[in-house]
Structure formats: C-alpha cells, structure tokens
Amino acid sequence: MPELPEMEAWRRQLDDPVSAFPIAKAGPAHIATLKTFDPPLRALEGRQFRGVERKGKRLLFPTADGELVLLVHLMTSGRLKSLRAGEKGPKTPAFALEFAGGSKLILTENARRKRAGVWLLTPEQAQAELEHLGPEALGLDPTQLGEIVRGESRRLHSLLRDQRVIAGIGRAWANEILHAAKLSPYALSADLSDEDVGRLATAMNDELARGLALREAGTGDERTYRVHRKLGQPCYVCGTPIAQVDFEEHTIFYCPDCQTGGRILKDRRLSRLLR
Numbered sequence: 001m002p003e004l005p006e007m008e009a010w011r012r013q014l015d016d017p018v019s020a021f022p023i024a025k026a027g028p029a030h031i032a033t034l035k036t037f038d039p040p041l042r043a044l045e046g047r048q049f050r051g052v053e054r055k056g057k058r059l060l061f062p063t064a065d066g067e068l069v070l071l072v073h074l075m076t077s078g079r080l081k082s083l084r085a086g087e088k089g090p091k092t093p094a095f096a097l098e099f100a101g102g103s104k105l106i107l108t109e110n111a112r113r114k115r116a117g118v119w120l121l122t123p124e125q126a127q128a129e130l131e132h133l134g135p136e137a138l139g140l141d142p143t144q145l146g147e148i149v150r151g152e153s154r155r156l157h158s159l160l161r162d163q164r165v166i167a168g169i170g171r172a173w174a175n176e177i178l179h180a181a182k183l184s185p186y187a188l189s190a191d192l193s194d195e196d197v198g199r200l201a202t203a204m205n206d207e208l209a210r211g212l213a214l215r216e217a218g219t220g221d222e223r224t225y226r227v228h229r230k231l232g233q234p235c236y237v238c239g240t241p242i243a244q245v246d247f248e249e250h251t252i253f254y255c256p257d258c259q260t261g262g263r264i265l266k267d268r269r270l271s272r273l274l275r
C-alpha cells in the first residue's frame with residue numbers, strides 16, 4: 001500500500017497538471033470506486049482544481065471556487081496517473097477526469113476486488129471524513145510523539161500503523177522506522193524511555209524523508225526499502241539476516257540483532273490466536 005512518502009511524491013507530481021486546466025469531463029467511474037452520488041460527479045465539470053493536498057495516505061483535490069473536494073484513497077493497489085493530451089491510457093480505468101485541452105487524471109486498480117475509493121464531497125463533508133486521522137507522521141517532534149506513545153500501551157508496530165493515532169504510516173514504513181530506531185516491533189509503547197521516544201521521532205522523520213526523496217526520484221520498492229520484504233538478506237547496519245514474523249494480519253520484518261537483543265519474535269497471527 002502506498003504510504004506517506006509515496007503519496008506525497010504523487011501529490012507533488014500531480015499538483016501542476018491537475019490545476020492547469022478546468023475539468024471538461026468527470027468520469028466514468030467504476031461503481032465500486034466512486035463512493036458518493038451527491039453531489040454528482042458531473043458537478044465537477046467546468047470547475048478547476050486549486051491543486052492537490054494530502055492528509056495521511058489520502059489525496060484531496062479542492063476546487064478553486066472552494067465548493068467541492070475530490071478525495072482519493074488508493075488502498076493497496078490503486079494507482080494515479082496523469083496523461084498528457086493524446087497519451088494512451090488503460091481502456092477501463094476505475095476512475096477518470098478529462099481536462100480542457102485533453103490531458104487526463106486516471107485511477108487504475110489492478111486487483112480483482114476494487115478497494116480504492118473516490119469521494120466527491122463538500123469541504124465540510126471532507127473535513128468530517130478526515131476528522132478521525134491523527135497528526136501527520138512527517139514532522140512530529142519528540143514531545144508530541146511522547147504524548148502519543150504514552151496515551152495508550154500498544155505494540156509499536158500496531159500503534160505506528162493506526163491512522164487515528166498517527167497519519168501516514170503503514171506496514172512497510174513501520175518496518176523501516178522501527179529498524180532505524182532499534183526498537184522491537186512488539187515493544188509496548190508505554191515502556192519506552194525518553195531516549196527511546198527521541199530515537200523513534202528521529203527515525204520516523206529521517207526514514208519518511210528518505211523515502212520521499214527516493215520516491216520523488218522514481219526509485220522502486222527494491223531499492224527504497226532496506227528491511228521491508230528483505231527476509232534473509234543482511235541487515236544494512238550489522239549484517240545479521242533480516243527475520244520475519246506474522247503479527248495480527250501483517251508480516252513484520254526486523255533485525256534480531258539491532259531490534260530485539262537477539263530474540264526471535266513469536267508468531268502472533270490472529271488466526272493462530274483464535275484457534
């Protein structure tokens with residue numbers, strides 16, 4: 001799933017093309033992708049976007065007249081693309097906007113189950129839709145992070161991924177951040193020392209900034225991630241093979257030497273716990 005670095009790189013890339021011209025044609029949209037019907041999609045036609053904003057993993061396209069906001073959540077396999085006039089795109093995108101002059105914004109989803117979503121909202125509805133999100137992960141300082149981790153005692157991997165607590169981090173960047181902070185994914189947030197919290201805040205900002213710089217340069221997953229999906233490959237700090245463990249519905253990657261004092265973490269899959 002694209003997370004904060006990926007979404008922010010897209011936001012910067014799309015900001016100019018989507019605000020250059022008014023919208024000539026809104027749609028078509030796959031029935032599972034478009035989540036709202038009032039206001040109707042065609043209400044966008046003739047209006048122009050002010051640019052692209054981002055909140056956590058969601059992109060927002062507010063109209064310049066301040067009346068409407070298009071909200072996009074790509075989930076796991078949704079992808080956005082801007083097409084120049086005349087440029088060939090997929091035959092049946094999940095969602096499409098055509099601008100005056102012929103350029104397009106399209107959303108594709110290469111998955112059997114359509115999970116990506118597009119909402120056309122008023123600014124008030126958009127605000128309500130985003131109200132549950134915690135503060136942005138990029139830019140959190142140690143004091144704010146300290147308040148968050150001491151707010152409830154949760155396993156760190158799960159806490160970092162909870163969008164209500166901190167917005168923008170998913171499983172991939174949780175793996176990268178916890179490794180850089182030398183913290184166990186299973187550590188309980190309330191047990192962190194001030195020094196741990198400081199390291200976690202630094203790791204969060206450094207790793208997300210590193211990811212954003214790489215994604216803006218067009219770097220793929222293989223070279224962007226150093227821990228995520230690197231099972232058996234040497235840790236970039238100490239050379240120990242990266243390990244994996246199933247936790248809830250996720251697979252976590254970690255370095256047993258850097259993060260858990262040499263301990264191998266036990267499987268905590270939900271299916272196993274329920275058995």
Ligand SMILES: [Zn+2]
Nearest residue numbers: 235238255258
């Ligand atoms: Zn290591």
